[in-house]
Amino acid sequence: MLEQLSYNNSKIHFGDLQTVGLNEVLQNEYPDAKKIILTDETVGSIWIEQLVTSHSQLSKAEIIQIPEGEAFKTIDVCAQIWEALSEYEIGRGDVIINFGGGVITDMGGFIASLYKRGLSFINIPTTLLSQVDASVGGKTGVDLGPFKNQIGVFSDAAHVFIDDQFLKTLDEKQLQSGLAEMLKHGLISDPSHWKDLQSFDPSNPKGRLKLIRTSVKIKRDVVVQDHKESGVRKTLNFGHTIGHGIEGFLLEKETPTLHGFAVAWGMKAESFIAYKQGLLSQTAYESIAAFIDTYYPKCEIESKDFKAILKLMYNDKKNKNGHIQFSFISEIGKGIYDQGATDVEILDALKTLID
Ligand SMILES: NC(=O)c1ccc[n+]([C@@H]2O[C@H](COP(=O)([O-])OP(=O)(O)OC[C@H]3O[C@@H](n4cnc5c(N)ncnc54)[C@H](O)[C@@H]3O)[C@@H](O)[C@H]2O)c1
Structure with a gap:
C-alpha cells in the first residue's frame, strides 16, 4: 500500500477504497452523521452502485446527482443543492462526499464549506485531473460566466481517497487532460x-x-x-x-x-x-x-x-x-x-x- 500523505487537517489515501479504509473512516469519524454523496450523472450511472453496496456506512446515504460538465459549475446549481441539503435536514455534524471529477470536487467543497458555515467533506476523485490536482489543496469554488473559479473559498477536505480503478472507465481525452x-x-x-x-x-x-x-x-x-x-x-x-x-x-x-x-x-x-x-x-x-x-x-x-x-x-x-x-x-x-x-x-x- 502506498503511504498516506497529509497536510493541515487533511489526509490523502492512495489505493483501493476498501483496503485503505473508507468505511472505517466513516464509521470512526462520522458515526452518527448523515451522509450525502454528490456526483454527476456519468459517474453516478457507472460507479455509484458499487460505491454504495461495498461500503455499509453509505447504505443510507442520500445521493445528489447533477448534470455533468463545467457549464454546471455555477452558483445557481449550488443554490439548488443547498436547498436539497436543507430538505434532507442536513446539519453541521453531517458529511458530504464529493464523488466525481474536478467539477464535483471544486463545487462540492464549496457547497459544504458555506452550508451552515461549514460541513466536513470527503473527496473521492474519479478523473485523473481531480486525483492529481483538483481534489487536493483546498481550492473550492465555481465559475462566474466565462470567468473561471471567480467565486470560492479555501477549504480542505477532511479526507481524499485516490483510487485509480475509477480511471478504467475514463476516456482517453480525459486521461490526456x-x-x-x-x-x-x-x-x-x-x-x-x-x-x-x-x-x-x-x-x-x-x-x-x-x-x-x-x-x-x-x-x-x-x-x-x-x-x-x-x-x-x-x-x-x-x-x-x-x-x-x-x-x-x-x-x-x-x-x-x-x-x-x-x-x-x-x-x-x-x-x-x-x-x-x-x-x-x-x-x-x-x-x-x-x-x-x-x-x-x-x-x-x-x-x-x-x-x-x-x-x-x-x-x-x-x-x-x-x-x-x-x-x-x-x-x-x-x-x-x-x-x-x-x-x-x-x-x-x-x-x-x-x-
Ligand atoms: N481546485 C483545484 O485546485 C483545481 C485544480 C485543477 C482543476 N480544477 C478544476 O477541475 C475541473 C476539471 O476537472 P475534470 O477534468 O475532472 O472535469 P469533470 O469533473 O467535468 O470530469 C470530466 C468528465 O469525466 C466524467 N467522469 C468523471 N469520472 C469518470 C470516470 N471515472 N469514468 C468515466 N467518466 C468520468 C465526468 O462525468 C465529466 O464528463 C475544472 O473546473 C477546473 O477548474 C480545480
Missing part, C-alpha cells in the same frame, strides 16, 4: 517526474498510482508552505493564466475544451514568453513545445479570438493593479512567479498555438 497537471508538477518542481511522464501511458494501470502519488506529493509540498497562495503556491498556476483565458473563451463560445488541454496550451505559450524574455533556455522551451504538440490536439482558437482571450486574462483573479501576473518556469523543475508580460508578448505567444 489529467496528464497536463502532472506535467505541470514536473515542470515547476521535479525534472525527474517530467522525464518519467514522457513515457507514461495513463491508461495503463502499471505503476500509475505511484506516479499519481508523486504528483500529489509535489502539490502537497507546495501547498503546506503557502496554503492561501501569497507566494510559492503561485507556481502551481504555471500555464493557467493563458490556459484559463482560452478555457473561459471557449466556454463562453459554447465550444468548451478540457481544462487540461487549455493548461497544456497555456504551458506552451507561457514557456514561449519565458524563453523570449531570456528566463528559460531555448532547448527547454523546444522540448516542452515538442511534447505538447505531439501529445495534445491543436489549440481550438483562431487569431481573431486573441483580443477576446487577452480581455479575459485581464480579469484573472491573480492580477495585481491591472497587470496580468504570470507564473513561468526558469528551467525544467523550477517554477517562478509574479512575472509580467506585455500585450505584444502575450499575443506572440498565442500565435505559437495556431502556427
Whole structure:
C-alpha cells in the first residue's frame, strides 16, 4: 500500500477504497452523521452502485446527482443543492462526499464549506485531473460566466481517497487532460517526474498510482508552505493564466475544451514568453513545445479570438493593479512567479498555438 500523505487537517489515501479504509473512516469519524454523496450523472450511472453496496456506512446515504460538465459549475446549481441539503435536514455534524471529477470536487467543497458555515467533506476523485490536482489543496469554488473559479473559498477536505480503478472507465481525452497537471508538477518542481511522464501511458494501470502519488506529493509540498497562495503556491498556476483565458473563451463560445488541454496550451505559450524574455533556455522551451504538440490536439482558437482571450486574462483573479501576473518556469523543475508580460508578448505567444 502506498503511504498516506497529509497536510493541515487533511489526509490523502492512495489505493483501493476498501483496503485503505473508507468505511472505517466513516464509521470512526462520522458515526452518527448523515451522509450525502454528490456526483454527476456519468459517474453516478457507472460507479455509484458499487460505491454504495461495498461500503455499509453509505447504505443510507442520500445521493445528489447533477448534470455533468463545467457549464454546471455555477452558483445557481449550488443554490439548488443547498436547498436539497436543507430538505434532507442536513446539519453541521453531517458529511458530504464529493464523488466525481474536478467539477464535483471544486463545487462540492464549496457547497459544504458555506452550508451552515461549514460541513466536513470527503473527496473521492474519479478523473485523473481531480486525483492529481483538483481534489487536493483546498481550492473550492465555481465559475462566474466565462470567468473561471471567480467565486470560492479555501477549504480542505477532511479526507481524499485516490483510487485509480475509477480511471478504467475514463476516456482517453480525459486521461490526456489529467496528464497536463502532472506535467505541470514536473515542470515547476521535479525534472525527474517530467522525464518519467514522457513515457507514461495513463491508461495503463502499471505503476500509475505511484506516479499519481508523486504528483500529489509535489502539490502537497507546495501547498503546506503557502496554503492561501501569497507566494510559492503561485507556481502551481504555471500555464493557467493563458490556459484559463482560452478555457473561459471557449466556454463562453459554447465550444468548451478540457481544462487540461487549455493548461497544456497555456504551458506552451507561457514557456514561449519565458524563453523570449531570456528566463528559460531555448532547448527547454523546444522540448516542452515538442511534447505538447505531439501529445495534445491543436489549440481550438483562431487569431481573431486573441483580443477576446487577452480581455479575459485581464480579469484573472491573480492580477495585481491591472497587470496580468504570470507564473513561468526558469528551467525544467523550477517554477517562478509574479512575472509580467506585455500585450505584444502575450499575443506572440498565442500565435505559437495556431502556427
Ligand atoms: N481546485 C483545484 O485546485 C483545481 C485544480 C485543477 C482543476 N480544477 C478544476 O477541475 C475541473 C476539471 O476537472 P475534470 O477534468 O475532472 O472535469 P469533470 O469533473 O467535468 O470530469 C470530466 C468528465 O469525466 C466524467 N467522469 C468523471 N469520472 C469518470 C470516470 N471515472 N469514468 C468515466 N467518466 C468520468 C465526468 O462525468 C465529466 O464528463 C475544472 O473546473 C477546473 O477548474 C480545480
